[in-house]
Amino acid sequence: MTNDPNVKETKQLIKDLVSIPSPSGNTNQVIQHVKSLLDEIGVKSTKNRKGGLIATVPGQNETQHRMLTAHVDTLGAMVKEIKSNGRLKLDLIGGFVYPSIEGEYCKIETANDTVITGTILMHQTSVHVYKNAGSAERNQLNMEVRLDEKVKNEEDVRALGIEVGDFVSFDPRVQLTDAGFIKSRHLDDKASVAILIQLLKRIKLENILLPYTTHFLISNNEEIGYGGNSNITPETVEYLAVDMGAIGDGQQTDEYTVSICAKDSSGPYHYGLRKHLVELCEKNQIGYKLDIYPHYGSDASAAIKAGHDIVHGLIGPGIDSSHAYERTHEDALVETEKLLYYYVQSELVE
Structure with missing residues (x-):
């Protein structure tokens, strides 16, 4: 367990954020919540046309800028068919697999803002009826939403206001454990959003004058590939995505350190920036792991693909079971916060 006094507040921020439904394409409620949090600490922010949020902290050098980003959009689904x-038949939003949501509680938000609850199940769930209940493929054909309403047919469902294209969000089932773990859906990337809010709060409280004007982008389309690829000022030199570190076979990343990504599916991240981040960790006794994520992309890689001439990097707390029922430890949150604190006060990479 960490002795950091701020980690309890960070965990509560994460709990609050994951409890607000925000599948990609329907993020206004959580963006407004983040904006209100920034207002409380005296940080002005504006929304871009895509619905993301941008806050700028002036620095000593106004001709060279930094940008940090974390994304508030999550995995989810839409009603594909009644x-x-x-x-309901679902169509998935984001890169995950149907077995990871079997048995999950969900909410359907209609166009008139009514919210109806349900459960995501196999059509062939009952072992007393279906011989292939265990072996049938978990896919769009076989999985459906059972609504918590008295409906028997398509007409009954439409009478509730449900229509094709309505957003479906998953119950996060967030829990904070006595051992310092936080387990929930959507720690990707609401854990990092909470960390950036805490960083901004610390900058304000300590009256830190940053060496470079620094933009903080809370993006809202990362899970579908283009959240952080715009609103990057021409003066921006470095761009650091704060997302999650993925844990699994062959990975170094764990739940107790900050993960620094060397390469993902888009290719290597900037070598000089990666070395700079490692040096900051070693100089300031920050626990870190270097890793490669073979099936991953970030807001930073999206910015590169969009043609921006920037130095790009990716870090984040190590998170287990990514794109499913995720878990991390408060130690990883603390180490990530520490690295960001020293990074925003450091010199640009040559």
Whole structure:
């Protein structure tokens, strides 16, 4: 367990954020929540046309800028079809697999802002009825939403206001454990959003004058590939995405350190910036792991693909079971916060 006095507040911020539904394409509520938090600490922010949020902290050098980003959008789904049995077929938002949401509680938000709850199940769930209940493929054809309403057919469902294209969000089931773990859906990337809010708060409280004007982008389309690829000023030299470190076989990343990404599916991140981040960790006794994520992309890689001439990097707390029921430890949150604190006060990479 860490002795950092701020980690309890960071965990509560994460709990609050994951409890607000925000699948990619429907993020206004959580963006407004983040904006209100920034207002409380005296940080002005504006929304871009895509619905993301941008805050700028002036620095000593106004001709060379930095940008940090974390994304508030999450995995989710849309209503693909209203079935004749009164259940819903889904179309997924973001890169995950159907087995990871089997048995999950969900919410359907209609166009008139009504929220209806349900459960995501296999059509062939009952072992007393279906011989292939265990072996049938978990896919769009076989999985459906059972609504918590008295519906027997398509007409009953439409009478509730449900229509094709309505957003479906998943119950985060967030829990904070006595051992310092936080487990929940959507720690990717609301854990990092909370960390950036805490960093901005510390900058304000300590009256830190940053060496470079620094922009903080809370992006809202990262899970579908283009959240952080715009609103990058021509003066921006360095761009650091704060996302999650993925844990699994062959990975060094764990739940107790900050993960520094050397390469993902888009290719290597900037070598000089990566070395700079490692040097900051070693100089300031920050626990870190270097890693490669083979099936991953970030706001920073999206910015590079959009043609921006920037130095780009990616860090984040190590998170287990990414794009499923995720978990991390408060130690990883603290180490990530520490690295960012020293990074925003450091010199640009040559």
